Amino acid sequence: MKPANQIIGQVLRVGIGVLTAIMIGGVTIGSAQESVSVRATLMTGGVPVDDPSAAAWSSAPPATFPMSPQVHWQNRIQEVTVKDVIVRALHDGKQVAVLVEYADPTQDPDDAAALEFMVGDKKAHFAHGQPMLQVEGGPVNIWFWKNKAAKAVDMNAKGFGTLKAQEHQDVKAKGVYSNGTWKVVFSRDLSTGHAEEDVQITPGQFISIAFAVWDGRKDGAGDLVEKGSQKAVSSWWYFRADAPPDYSGYMYAAIAAALALGFQFVLIRKLKKGQSA
Amino acid sequence: MGALGKPIILMVGMYAFLKFVLPNIPGSAPLPSSLIFLYLLLTASGIVIFETLSGESKDAFWGPIQRFLTGENIGGLQALRYGVFILFPLLVGWQTYGSTAVSDLPPTESRTIHPAPPGEYTGLSNPVPKTPENIMQGKGFYAAYCSPCHGGNFDGKGPAARGYIPAPANFADPTTIAMLQESYLFWRIKKGGVGLPIEGAPWKSAMPRWEVELPDEWIWKIIMGEYDGAHQSPRTWE
Numbered sequence: 001m002k003p004a005n006q007i008i009g010q011v012l013r014v015g016i017g018v019l020t021a022i023m024i025g026g027v028t029i030g031s032a033q034e035s036v037s038v039r040a041t042l043m044t045g046g047v048p049v050d051d052p053s054a055a056a057w058s059s060a061p062p063a064t065f066p067m068s069p070q071v072h073w074q075n076r077i078q079e080v081t082v083k084d085v086i087v088r089a090l091h092d093g094k095q096v097a098v099l100v101e102y103a104d105p106t107q108d109p110d111d112a113a114a115l116e117f118m119v120g121d122k123k124a125h126f127a128h129g130q131p132m133l134q135v136e137g138g139p140v141n142i143w144f145w146k147n148k149a150a151k152a153v154d155m156n157a158k159g160f161g162t163l164k165a166q167e168h169q170d171v172k173a174k175g176v177y178s179n180g181t182w183k184v185v186f187s188r189d190l191s192t193g194h195a196e197e198d199v200q201i202t203p204g205q206f207i208s209i210a211f212a213v214w215d216g217r218k219d220g221a222g223d224l225v226e227k228g229s230q231k232a233v234s235s236w237w238y239f240r241a242d243a244p245p246d247y248s249g250y251m252y253a254a255i256a257a258a259l260a261l262g263f264q265f266v267l268i269r270k271l272k273k274g275q276s277a
Numbered sequence: 278m279g280a281l282g283k284p285i286i287l288m289v290g291m292y293a294f295l296k297f298v299l300p301n302i303p304g305s306a307p308l309p310s311s312l313i314f315l316y317l318l319l320t321a322s323g324i325v326i327f328e329t330l331s332g333e334s335k336d337a338f339w340g341p342i343q344r345f346l347t348g349e350n351i352g353g354l355q356a357l358r359y360g361v362f363i364l365f366p367l368l369v370g371w372q373t374y375g376s377t378a379v380s381d382l383p384p385t386e387s388r389t390i391h392p393a394p395p396g397e398y399t400g401l402s403n404p405v406p407k408t409p410e411n412i413m414q415g416k417g418f419y420a421a422y423c424s425p426c427h428g429g430n431f432d433g434k435g436p437a438a439r440g441y442i443p444a445p446a447n448f449a450d451p452t453t454i455a456m457l458q459e460s461y462l463f464w465r466i467k468k469g470g471v472g473l474p475i476e477g478a479p480w481k482s483a484m485p486r487w488e489v490e491l492p493d494e495w496i497w498k499i500i501m502g503e504y505d506g507a508h509q510s511p512r513t514w515e
Contacts, residue, residue, distance in 0.1 A: 037383050068440030071426060072470070072483045074490065078425050078437065123480040125471055132471045132479045206383050235442040236481055238383040249377045257370030264362055271347050 035063040037238035038209060040089035040096055040201075042245075047090045047097040052176045052183035057099055060088035065211060067232040072127040073160045077230035081105070081215035085113075085234065091241045096201055097187040102213055107177040109148035110216025110224055113184050117141045117199035117239075118208040119156075126210045126236045128157040141199045143186045145173035147216065152186060156197050160229065166197055190241065204243030208236045281341050284324045291320045388443065389476040391457065398464035405497040415502025418495050422487070423503070431507035441483045448507035455509040462500045462511075467493075 041060045048054030064086050069077045086101040100113055118124045122138025125131075129140040142155040142163065152173030157163040170192050175184040190201040199207060211234040214226040226232070295316055300307040308316075328338035345351055348358050405411050420429065426445040428435040433447030446453045454462060464472070470482025487496060504511055 066440040068483070069425070069437045071437055072485050076425075083439070125480045127483070130471055132473075133468060134472070134474045135479055137480065204379075232440075234440050235483075240383070243379075246379065249374050249379075252377045253370040253374035256373035257366040260366035260369035264365060268346060271343055 035065060035237075037206065037240060038063050038087045038089050038098070040091045040098075040239070040241040042203070042242040043090050043092055045092070047092050047095050047187065049095065049097050049172055049185060049187035050174050052099055052101075052174065052185050056090060057088055060090050060099070062086050062088050062101075063237075065234045065237055067211070067213065067234055070127070070212075070229050070231050070233045072130065073229055075229055077226060080213075080226060080232035081217070082213040082232045085211050085213065087211070089239070089241070091190060091201070091203070093203070093244070094189060095187060096190050096241060097185050100182075100184045100186070100211065100213075102182055103180055104177075104182050104213075104215055105180055106215075106217055107147070107182075108216035108218075110146065110214065110227070111175075111177075111182065112144065112146040112214040112216065113175075113182070114142050114144040114212040115186055116143075116210040116212065118236075119197065119199055120195065124158075124208075126233070128160050128163065131159050139197070141197065143171045143173065143188070145175060145184050145186065147175055147177075150175075154188075154198070166194075168192075168194060170194075170198060201239075201241050203241040206238045206240045209239040210234050210236050281338070284328070284338075287324065288317065288320060292317060386478065387476075388478045388481075390443075391461070392474050392477040394461055394464040398460050400458070401460035401463060403459045403497050403500060405494060405501065407501060411498050412501050412505045415498035415500070416506055417502075418491075418499045419502045419506065422491065423499065426483070431503065443478075443482060445484075448503055448509065451509070454503060454507065454511070456512055458513070459497075459500050459504075459511045462503070463493075463496060466496050466499065 039061055043056055043059065048056050064084050066084055067080065067082050069080045081104060082102045084102065088099045088101075090097050090099075098115060100115070102113075104111060116126070116128075117140065119139050119141050123132075123135065124138045124140045128142075129137060131137060137158070139156050139158040142157060144153045144155055145151070152169075152171040154166045154169045154171040155163055156166060171186060171188045173184060173186045175182060177183075188198075190203070192198040192200070201207065213232045214230075215232075217225055219225050292313070295308055295313045299305055325338075327334075329335045345354060345358060348355060351358065419427075424435055425437040426435045426441065427433055427448065428438070428445075431448040433445045433450075435445065438445045448454050465484070467486070467488040469486035470484040471479050471486055473479035473482060491499075500511075
């Protein structure tokens with residue numbers, strides 16, 4: 001028979017091991033989601049690609065991003081109409097839809113909006129993938145919508161003056177104007193066969209997204225006030241499509257709790273045996 | 278439970294010291310929980326070694342623990358004993374869940390705010406004489422080219438600033454141009470955001486590459502106007 005304190009010694013060693021593992025694992029405290037990223041909520045039954053007012057959008061959390069006049073490159077503009085965009089996104093595992101909403105006092109044929117993504121692993125400057133002097137950057141993928149065209153253009157750029165529509169057009173867009181607000185839905189398959197040109201959206205992974213808006217109003221002389229590089233832009237933010245629900249955390253927790261329960265049981269049994277002997 | 282009193286007081290006291298006293302000592306900082314745990318583990322090991330040095334102290338130390346765990350003659354503590362047996366597995370399960378759950382937070386980013394300039398931009402001195410006329414002219418260029426973002430008051434709060442991350446530099450802040458040399462500003466203005474090295478996250482800065490639009494002489498004058506307008510002086514090595 002082993003003396004009781006020897007048993008306790010053994011038990012303590014195991015216990016300290018378990019406790020250490022717990023403490024190193026640490027406690028993860030849930031944190032509030034600020035507007036630093038767009039979260040595409042996973043839904044079933046097809047995303048509302050043609051309907052900015054669909055009820056399904058209420059299940060997608062809105063994220064608000066501030067806009068600035070584009071100043072990085074000429075021609076610049078000092079003031080823009082749109083100060084913020086509100087963005088929501090949905091996906092069903094196959095298609096993704098991004099709803100961009102913003103205030104614009106007038107509906108004009110030249111009103112336009114665009115999403116911009118980094119393509120692949122290389123970083124790209126937020127201003128059209130402008131070449132960086134000390135870092136080799138990648139291209140950007142731009143999804144462009146214009147009111148009078150009533151469709152999206154799928155484009156690429158790697159620096160100002162290089163913007164070009166792709167040969168294969170994968171993006172759709174639909175804009176609806178009401179009560180001084182534009183709601184524009186961009187949609188595409190999560191992945192395409194052209195990873196060199198198109199952003200590929202893998203559920204669970206963060207990718208970079210930026211926004212641009214043109215108010216198509218005209219000045220007294222009949223010229224467009226916002227056009228080309230004279231537009232409202234945002235900085236880079238994050239975008240993530242929700243991964244399918246993962247319940248493995250509950251399984252691991254149940255296993256750990258069962259092990260702890262078993263450990264207690266063995267400990268008490270051994271101690272009682274040691275005492276009675 | 279007499280033999281257990283002192284160790285318990287010692288552990289609680291140690292925790293309180295590490296958690297609440299140590300961070301308030303000048304020059305110190307709050308300890309990460311993993312470090313606190315390590316110190317408490319060392320304290321506990323010390324107690325166990327000390328208490329088991331002799332046979333009597335060993336029995337006096339382990340006896341009460343053993344009695345509590347086996348539930349022998351502990352009277353009113355029986356409820357506490359069952360509570361511990363229920364709470365311990367739940368705690369282990371909760372901690373395991375917390376450490377395996379997938380984070381909802383985007384990747385963390387670190388950005389060096391003032392990365393080192395290329396060699397050719399160190400130690401240059403401003404070739405433009407510091408006359409009231411030149412400073413005046415520099416302020417005029419600043420108002421035209423820089424103030425939309427960096428602000429008419431040199432505070433980084435221009436009307437075009439709101440959407441940009443990183444925010445345009447606030448020149449009135451003593452941690453910006455006041456701790457930099459004129460040659461550093463010359464580099465930043467000439468090459469802009471895209472001229473930053475990788476640690477400066479050049480893909481996010483909206484700062485224009487002014488060398489394609491403004492002559493060097495104007496840039497030197499803008500630098501003078503910025504220091505004067507923000508009531509700062511360039512850093513020097515004298």
